[in-house]
Amino acid sequence: MTNIYAVILAAGKGTRMKSKLYKVLHPVCGKPMVEHVIDQISDLHTHKIVTIVGHGAEKVKGYLGEKSEFALQAEQLGTAHAVMQAEEILGKEEGCTLVVCGDTPLIKSSTMEALVNFHTEQQAKATILTAYTDQPDGYGRIIRNEQGMVEKIVEHKDATDEERKVKEINTGTYCFDNRYLFETLKKVSNDNAQGEYYLPDVIEILQKAGEKVAAYQTADFNETLGVNDRVALSQAEKIMRERINEQHMRNGVTLVSPENAFIGPDVVIGSDTIIHPGTVLSGNTSIGADCEIGPNSEINNCQVGDSTVIRHSVAADSEIGSRVAIGPFAHIRPASQISDEAKIGNFVEIKKSVFGKGSKASHLSYIGDAEVGSGVNLGCGSITVNYDGKNKFLTKIEDDAFIGCNSNLVAPVTVGKGAYVAAGSTITNDVPGEALAIGRARQVNKENYVEKLNLKK
Numbered sequence: 001m002t003n004i005y006a007v008i009l010a011a012g013k014g015t016r017m018k019s020k021l022y023k024v025l026h027p028v029c030g031k032p033m034v035e036h037v038i039d040q041i042s043d044l045h046t047h048k049i050v051t052i053v054g055h056g057a058e059k060v061k062g063y064l065g066e067k068s069e070f071a072l073q074a075e076q077l078g079t080a081h082a083v084m085q086a087e088e089i090l091g092k093e094e095g096c097t098l099v100v101c102g103d104t105p106l107i108k109s110s111t112m113e114a115l116v117n118f119h120t121e122q123q124a125k126a127t128i129l130t131a132y133t134d135q136p137d138g139y140g141r142i143i144r145n146e147q148g149m150v151e152k153i154v155e156h157k158d159a160t161d162e163e164r165k166v167k168e169i170n171t172g173t174y175c176f177d178n179r180y181l182f183e184t185l186k187k188v189s190n191d192n193a194q195g196e197y198y199l200p201d202v203i204e205i206l207q208k209a210g211e212k213v214a215a216y217q218t219a220d221f222n223e224t225l226g227v228n229d230r231v232a233l234s235q236a237e238k239i240m241r242e243r244i245n246e247q248h249m250r251n252g253v254t255l256v257s258p259e260n261a262f263i264g265p266d267v268v269i270g271s272d273t274i275i276h277p278g279t280v281l282s283g284n285t286s287i288g289a290d291c292e293i294g295p296n297s298e299i300n301n302c303q304v305g306d307s308t309v310i311r312h313s314v315a316a317d318s319e320i321g322s323r324v325a326i327g328p329f330a331h332i333r334p335a336s337q338i339s340d341e342a343k344i345g346n347f348v349e350i351k352k353s354v355f356g357k358g359s360k361a362s363h364l365s366y367i368g369d370a371e372v373g374s375g376v377n378l379g380c381g382s383i384t385v386n387y388d389g390k391n392k393f394l395t396k397i398e399d400d401a402f403i404g405c406n407s408n409l410v411a412p413v414t415v416g417k418g419a420y421v422a423a424g425s426t427i428t429n430d431v432p433g434e435a436l437a438i439g440r441a442r443q444v445n446k447e448n449y450v451e452k453l454n455l456k457k
Helices: 033-042 057-067 079-084 109-122 178-185 200-208 230-250
Strands: 004-010 048-053 069-072 096-101 126-132 141-144 150-154 168-177 213-218 261-263 279-282 298-300 314-316 343-351 360-368 370-372 383-385 395-397 408-410 413-415
Touching: 004 033, 004 079, 033 048, 033 057, 033 096, 033 109, 048 057, 057 069, 079 178, 079 200, 096 109, 096 178, 109 126, 109 168, 109 213, 126 200, 150 200, 150 213, 168 178, 168 200, 168 213, 178 200, 200 213, 230 261, 360 370, 408 413
Parallel strands: 004 048, 004 096, 048 069, 126 213, 261 279, 279 298, 298 314, 343 360, 360 383, 370 395, 383 408, 395 413
Antiparallel strands: 096 168, 126 168, 141 150, 141 168
16 A cells, blocks of 8 residues: 655644644634644554644644654745655655645545545546535635546635636645655745745646646535634634534434534443433543433543433533432533532532542532542532642541531541531541531520620611
């Protein structure tokens, strides 16, 4: 099989975005555009991926890390000039090279694979990815000869009236014979109004040299959408969201209102799970089977087991077991581990804590920096007092303990197995197993005190 390489064009500043954020790092469904492109290309088992960076280079390198190698285009002198920057990495390789723009987040690996296969079958030196559209204004037109081979690419402004009727357009994605690509790039001139080196000129040079140039037409024009401003960004977001949601539904997930479900590209959802409106699932989140999520819940980078219900709640960077009930209005903060069959009720916040199997915090509690065993009941208003203004301390509540309402557990402190803490207590010392701890002032009633203060009306 032919070795496959890829060059990602990601050096443009993107002034039309009117943003401080580097253009290709703008997210679509929670993932930067350029990462969408690289992830799809990686599915082709490419030997090397080279991202051409310019403006904001360090941010792009920092974000993509080892997913790509990088070449710097210090001056933006055109697309051909950008590809030339990859010569040191790819110039001596044998195989074919995809050239893809980093602002085309909707392109699919299946389309690029078909492009490569067609290029190989045709034994072409270059193959253009084309698309059909009823609104081709502004795009370069693909002009074919009687044999169906590409005769030329005509830019809209240079096209004749007859050529402008052609609805097959150049998408800006190409597949080249790698050796011919870098040899031909040296012949590209910048003798044009912009004084830049254009990649489509490689096509013209190869044709004049008698080399075969082919074109493969994708069936989905939307894949070729280039994002240059916020309007196009919103269009890409809508298309990507519809694509993601449709795939989940076909895999057995119920989306009660697909247009109001926001699911990231890396989210995994088990069959027979129901996603209610207003739910946002992002990052590397995994939801098990037979769950019910939402409405209006936000879950980011969490692993959720089977048959769990999460309503009107927020969870991030945590593990949530099976048959767990969370919400409404609960907050699971990072580094929490909620075990099977636990209940986290309304207005309960869990932070950096282990919450044991079958344990309950049904309402109005804060559990931070804690290890809660199994079968524990935390009454309304229970608080682990974990912070002294400088340091965080651990609270341990062992199996089957009962914490009465409105109790403060001042860490570091341990409540032993099966122990009881009386309602309204402030616990500052360890409680032995099976003990009853009472940590509150003795009640004193002052008879007729209100009348003495002359407060009685």
